[in-house]
Amino acid sequence: MESPLRIGIIGCGDVVVNYSYPELEKYEPDRASLVWVAGVKKRDDRLNALSHLPASVNLAQRIKSDNVKYYTIEDFNDSRLDEIDAVYIASTNDTQRLYAEKALNRQNPKHVICEKPLVSVLSDIEGMAFLDETHPEVVCMETAHYLYKGACIELGKRLPQYLKSTGRRIISVEGYIREGKERDIIGYSADGKPVYMNRLRDTILRKDAGGGLLRDTGTYLISLVYATGAEINEVRDVRFYNYDESAFDTETACEMDFRISGNGFDDNCITHIEVAKFLDEKTKLFRITFDKGEGDITVNFDENKIVYRSNGHEHSVYEGKEKAYYNMLGHFLECVKQDLEPATPFSSSVKKNKIIEDICKTAKWGDMHEFYD
Numbered sequence: 001m002e003s004p005l006r007i008g009i010i011g012c013g014d015v016v017v018n019y020s021y022p023e024l025e026k027y028e029p030d031r032a033s034l035v036w037v038a039g040v041k042k043r044d045d046r047l048n049a050l051s052h053l054p055a056s057v058n059l060a061q062r063i064k065s066d067n068v069k070y071y072t073i074e075d076f077n078d079s080r081l082d083e084i085d086a087v088y089i090a091s092t093n094d095t096q097r098l099y100a101e102k103a104l105n106r107q108n109p110k111h112v113i114c115e116k117p118l119v120s121v122l123s124d125i126e127g128m129a130f131l132d133e134t135h136p137e138v139v140c141m142e143t144a145h146y147l148y149k150g151a152c153i154e155l156g157k158r159l160p161q162y163l164k165s166t167g168r169r170i171i172s173v174e175g176y177i178r179e180g181k182e183r184d185i186i187g188y189s190a191d192g193k194p195v196y197m198n199r200l201r202d203t204i205l206r207k208d209a210g211g212g213l214l215r216d217t218g219t220y221l222i223s224l225v226y227a228t229g230a231e232i233n234e235v236r237d238v239r240f241y242n243y244d245e246s247a248f249d250t251e252t253a254c255e256m257d258f259r260i261s262g263n264g265f266d267d268n269c270i271t272h273i274e275v276a277k278f279l280d281e282k283t284k285l286f287r288i289t290f291d292k293g294e295g296d297i298t299v300n301f302d303e304n305k306i307v308y309r310s311n312g313h314e315h316s317v318y319e320g321k322e323k324a325y326y327n328m329l330g331h332f333l334e335c336v337k338q339d340l341e342p343a344t345p346f347s348s349s350v351k352k353n354k355i356i357e358d359i360c361k362t363a364k365w366g367d368m369h370e371f372y373d
Helices: 014-025 054-062 093-104 122-134 144-166 217-227 328-339 354-360 365-372
Strands: 005-010 032-039 069-072 086-089 111-114 140-142 170-175 183-188 194-198 231-240 254-262 265-275 283-290 293-300 305-310 313-319
Touching: 005 014, 014 032, 014 054, 086 093, 093 111
Parallel strands: 005 032, 005 086, 032 069, 086 111, 111 140, 170 265
Antiparallel strands: 170 283, 183 194, 231 254, 254 265, 283 293, 293 305, 305 313
């Protein structure tokens, strides 16, 4: 009988409790087996590894198996990696590369499924691309590309041509962001210092309204700028404002100024990004303002569809086949189910085959180099 894929999860917050583990449950016990969960906060000597973080308690209550081990991140080492075949990384953005490197850069590298590492500097991306290329037997996947990159690449193909034909130039992009206690790194300034975007709280947006996706709104907006072919030289200013947490369409919560150049933009052109609104609970509006008019980009989370509209014309730039943003673990396990030889499930000697590569080719660390370079 085929051995199940042994999985370790780093992080035990809302993403894992509400999205990742429910996906994993569908494949237990025949196709996958959760071996351990590592909380990302350091151990408090007064508390044990299970109870030191409330989210880990929530996850433990959901997990039915008594065989799952619970660790803190202090326990994440080679011996822990030896116990598994694949690691799902759902930790904070600033730690993801570190854990991915540990899993990949070893004699017996592990498969990496990562939540959203779209916040690395170019040198980090190049390093991950190198590790990916030197371990062809390992599949590296991450969720963000399924919606972020697919949309932005398609948008990047069409929008510059549209701007050229109309003589328009993007001068501002509006997006949606909320002020919260936790912060995501969304870029680096000219002097190399990280620029933080405050993270959306899960309690503000309903899950079915795409709250998980919009947690990365800052990264998404930067991706839209990259899609135009422009280059971000410097993040000049980030300003946060108070807001009413109970409302969808609040006053401005964040503004950002960028210096951009290239692809027809004047050197050191200032691009301004500020808050927009939800059109409804399922649809998000990104309004792009030009110097000779304006256009809208709407994101429908229910249909995973992105549409660009201008002057009464509508262009569907992306329609995703994926039903949920956090389904990467499910997609990964579907690859296992469909295409791996039963006798050798994800052993380090198995090369990536055609079907897995086709499914994963837009979700590899290596592709990020092309996107950000």
